Amino acid sequence: MYLALHEELDLQHRTEVAIELLYRIEEMEARLADLAIEEAGLEAGIFELSREQAELLNSEADAR
Structure with a gap:
């Protein structure tokens, strides 16, 4: 009886830990x-800045 109760508590604890880990994985996936x-967004911003820089360089070259 004692062993069965101990095994049940161990299984319950493992289940709780597994559920907690699943929640953490979901949180990490959402963060990713x-x-x-x-x-x-940063890559789009870099692209836009590169485009603007190219336009400025072309304008400077045309001005010469």
Whole structure:
């Protein structure tokens, strides 16, 4: 009886730990998705700045 109760408590604890780990994984996946969106925005900003820089260089070259 004692062994069965101990095994049941152990199984319950392992289940709780597994559920907590799943929640943490979901949180990390959500954070990764947020970071991917942020990265895409930064890359778009870099592209826009590069385009503007190229336009300025062309304007300077045309002015000469």
